[in-house]
Amino acid sequence: MTSAAASHEVSDARSDDAWPEFTQSMCEELNGKRCLALAAATAPAKLAAVCRCIDDACARLVAASSAGAKEEKPLKPNDLLLSLQRAPRVCFTTEAGIAKLQKCTAVYGRTPSLLLLEMYDDRAFVLDLNPGLLGNSEQAAAVEAFLRGVAEGSVAKALQGAAPPDDDRLEPTHGITLSHGLCAVTSTFRRLKRKEAGGAVCVFWSSRCAVCPAVLMMMDHLVGVVWKASEACGVARPFSYLACNIDDNDLPAEDWPETPHQQTVPTTAAYDGNGERFVYTGKRSAAPIVRFICAHCLPRDLPTAARITSDALAIAEKLTDEELWEIGLPPAANKDVEKKSPPHGGGNAHEASVESSRGARRKRPLGCSETLPDDELPQRAAEQLETQKRRVEKEHEEVMGP
Structure with missing residues (x-):
């Protein structure tokens, strides 16, 4: 709280009346x-x-x-x-x-x-x-x-987090705007992950990770693919898409488990209708991610689940990894990005994200009063992402040859 002159107005429990109102x-x-x-x-x-x-x-x-x-x-x-x-x-x-x-x-x-x-x-x-x-x-x-x-010592201190935004709206960040994502913070996470019958898919991200904005946009697009297929079957938004900044929010162990090692961001997790958590560990390609979302986030008793999955996969399988990662870049960056076909069907996207978070991630989120050093701020996120991609491509060419 902001410091002010000392006051003796604060009750010391000797009064029978209500405690004084804060000033x-x-x-x-x-x-x-x-x-x-x-x-x-x-x-x-x-x-x-x-x-x-x-x-x-x-x-x-x-x-x-x-x-x-x-x-x-x-x-x-x-x-x-x-x-x-x-x-x-x-x-x-x-x-x-x-x-x-x-x-x-x-x-x-x-x-x-x-x-x-x-x-x-x-x-x-x-x-x-x-x-x-x-x-x-x-x-x-x-x-x-x-x-x-x-x-x-048997009662834990309260989890601290960011202020919940109006209507759970995710403010534009790093030059990107999500069409489908909701901002999940400490005080709203439990409610949002069970807001819809199918649960939610969530990207845990960090403002210190240069790849996170692209992954958030990529997931936003793929969630839209599944929603489009579900709406065609008469089911509107069977699950939610959440984005949670782990720098700003403490989370219970069930949502962000404490480990002896540093966490990796971005991390994608799905919550089914019962709140059970599943972490995606596969390749960051359209079809595997869509299959993961449909498997865990479509209501289990939904009669049209199989058709929604089939229709969504049909769309996802037509997306190349190059197209998928261009979707993940801010529009302004897309104009200047040199078009290159990623080796091994886009494996570099996964490697870049892991590499970018290595050394930047921390065991725990920053306290609410802490600030990041200037050299840790994610400047020019889209350019950093493209640099990572090109570096991995070059390393691949050196190993594999022409």
């Missing part, structure tokens, strides 16, 4: 201390009841921790609980206040909620609150379990 003057204190925040657009009377419920839960935990300390039990998990007694408290109940909280924490779409904020470490722990249970004993038990779990 800009509280920023310095909230940035420098562990604090509790309540994000809930609710009536004042209800808000006061919720605040008392949380305060009572904290008091019980503090009392238990103090008793444990006197008995010389391990103090490590108690330190946090003991700090709750004097931890600043604040409410975010207005639209502007909640928007400010979401922007500062990079945690979106979780209202109403209780947050334990540690802004000095750029992290928050979040408990989603049930609007129908606000202030009752069941909610109090959930608050106790949540705070105890944070203290014991």
